[in-house]
Amino acid sequence: MAQEVRGVVARAKGEPVGVETILVPDPGPGEAVVRVQACGVCHTDLHYRDGGINDEFPFLLGHEAAGIVETVGEGVTDVAPGDFVILNWRAVCGTCRSCKRGRPWYCFNTHTATQPMTLADGTVLTAALGIGSFAEKTLVAAGQCTKVDPSASPAAAGLLGCGVMAGLGAALNTGQVERGDTVAVIGCGGVGSAAVAGARLAGASRIIAVDLDERKLAWATGLGATHTVHAGTADVVKSIQELTGGFGADVVIDAVGRPETYHQAFYARDLAGTVVLVGVPTPEMVLQLPLLDVFGRGGSLKSSWYGDCLPERDFPVLIDLYLQGRLDLDAFVSETIGLDDVEAAFDKMHRGDVLRSVVVL
Structure with a gap:
């Protein structure tokens, strides 16, 4: 049964974003529902809002996220409920010509969840970078979840999901x-x-x-x-x-x-x-x-592209370096905010006032 949660939605090009009720379906085969703990505000989200990516409005924004796996669908074995994960937008296929040549960080057939998330009236949402994590919960492909040490700060860890990893x-x-x-x-x-x-x-x-x-x-x-x-x-x-x-x-x-x-x-x-x-x-x-x-x-x-990263290889190592004090991910967190503050965070980012505003749920 679909769950009702709050999420940040961009309805039209250049218009201020708003927090709305969205429906997150139960995970199907190869999918997972993740309870989002933190999500960074990235320039890419602003590009989505301003129509710089495509015109497939409305968008469910957010993609630099960390959280806890809540439920998984049929056939999912790499992550389980309760795992602390960083979300990524490069779930590699393992079968394309790049993956078969041993270069999965260039995967040409990355994938996302098959089912859409929607507004309360059934309007289909386009999830930013196939993630859509300015929300209390989100539906992703299980391959978009990378398990890391749960002692890491979610606000810092989630930034590896995009800009800091790049x-x-x-x-x-x-x-x-x-x-x-x-x-x-x-x-x-x-x-x-x-x-x-x-x-x-x-x-x-x-x-x-x-x-x-x-x-x-x-x-x-x-x-x-x-x-x-x-x-x-x-x-x-x-x-x-x-x-x-x-x-x-x-x-x-x-x-x-x-x-x-x-x-x-x-x-x-x-x-x-x-x-x-x-x-x-x-x-x-x-x-x-x-x-x-x-x-x-x-x-x-x-x-x-995305720092030529392979999430399953790079995220755990970088989190270990962070926990050892050798990589200061906390230094990138300029402020923590709520879902209602994303539009103001876009303004701060545009002015260059912050390295990262991070939504904490």
Whole structure:
């Protein structure tokens, strides 16, 4: 029997979100109902509200979540009621060409719950990233639940569900930062600051944070940046080169996703260095680079999807590092709020006032 719970719904493009009654069905085969304990407010949720993802309104927002498995459907064996889990939007299929080649983090056939959640009148909701966790409970595919140590703070753990994992993975998985590397991160909001933390975790010798906002540079410094560059007052490429012996960084991570910042990242890397694009561009953006420079500088130009993470591999390890005091996930939680405060949190995020607002239920 479907359960009635409260959830944050975006009904129309650009309109303020509201808390409404939603119906969560019992889990079917391969599905699970999760009681949400905490969910971060991510830019992707704002993109959904503003019609930047698609126009399949109404949306049930929220996707950076942790909670307790309440019930599971037929055939579910990897998680059980009572498990503390982080939700993810990459439930790998295990059978596509990428999975069969041993690269499940690139799975081309990820899946979500088959049944929809609805409004009280039966209107079908589109769950953000197939999760929809700005809600007291949500229905997901069981593969979207990753079991982790239950002693972790839900507010901190849930952030691995999207933005923080994207940044950490851009450094650790995509950029493959190694001990002694020099790293520059352009854009130090939630994702960029997480990339800084990932570079520190990997043992980078010099980590250069670049941003236009002094507050974000301060956040990045607290998470491990050894040097900062204010992009509004300094030449970014020249500054990074000067801080790396005149050569450029071994790995440059663009956490903004604009042609201007990618251009900076490209020329701020050392010869044979790596550029990682983890910031998400908009459809109209076009990049122009001399092809001879692409050839002549060598190295790698990579895009990072969800930090190239494999949740079942990465989430438990990162939570263990958090509990050991080696990864400060708590530093990303700027404030905790209620479901009714999501619209105000969007405004704070847009102004750059927070790394993450986290809904706690």
